Amino acid sequence: MTITEGTEDDSQPVAPQPPRAIEKTPMFTAMHAARYQRQTLIRDIETDNPKLLCYVAGTKAAVDRADTLGFVDMLHNVTPGEPIDLMLHTPGGDVDAAEKLITLVRSATGEQGQLRVIVPDYAKSAGTLMALGANTIVMSDSSELGPIDPQVSLKDGNGNDVIHSVLPYLNAFQEARQSLRDAPDDPANRISFEKFDPTMVRKFSSVRDRARLFAENLLKRRGLNFSKIASDLMDINAYPSHGQMIGWEAAQKIGLNVSYVPLTGSLWRKYWSLYCHLRLAIESDQRIFESNYVSLVM
Secondary structure (H helix, E strand, C coil): CCCCCCCCCCCCCCCCCCCCCCCCCCCHHHHHHHHHHHHHHHHHCCCCEEEEEEECCCCCCCCCCCCCHHHHHHHCCCCCCCCCCEEEECCCCCCCHHHHHHHHHHHHHHCCEEEEEECEEECCCCCHHHCCCEEEEEEECEECCCCCCCCEEEEEECCCCEEEHHHHHHHHHHHHHHHHHHHCHHHHHHHHHCCHHHHHHHHHHHHHHHHHHHHHHHHCCCCCHHHHHHHHHCCCCCCCCCCCEEEEEHHHHHCCCEEEECCCCCCHHHHHHHHHHHCCCCCCEEEEECCCCEEECC
């Protein structure tokens, strides 16, 4: 083709166009709509509050060392020293795992940083221990902590896992031993005492002492009456049931730094709405780790 002077040269390269924005497909968006909705709620809460991390477990999902994966993911983009809010819901679990998890969060905030633990429903036993690591525990009328009663999983004669509550077992052992001392010739007292395995007694005593020391160290760093509060939370006479409720008023009387938010408050309604969405996202044996950029179900 001949190009004459003064005509447009169509052979010149066309200026590159900016790349088209990549959009999520309709099916992908639909499949993850619940997650997007939860993370929108988180961002809304964060508008006037610190960064929010959520650890919500099902009724059969105990605190476990595998939870480290989720916590490290949630903390991945947290700026060191940044204040953190941790929404916590758990039936309890392993004391050592609880220590590791709350230590991870406190390491992110720094010892002088601010950590609030928000308890929408319940944080029992090991969950209560985790809450003791906060500067403030945010609670409402739906919230409850629990006595610090460590749980130990042992195999029975058939190889099945059986969960034992440490404090009731040790309390029963002390009662049996005292009965034997009071009436050593009573065959019933002898039989009752001999039912206790010395190995289990030593193991459970070690776990109890470990939990107490952990609680006291967390409370000591917050400047609280660590010895009294730890003793109160492990008082089996005051709290004979492992699942017994310690509401916000009782927690304040014990000496914990609890901030009460009414159920009708706009902020608590947002917390509760988010919590409901998180609970619906998991089965009873699962837990979810979620922030405004992380969403992990295990």
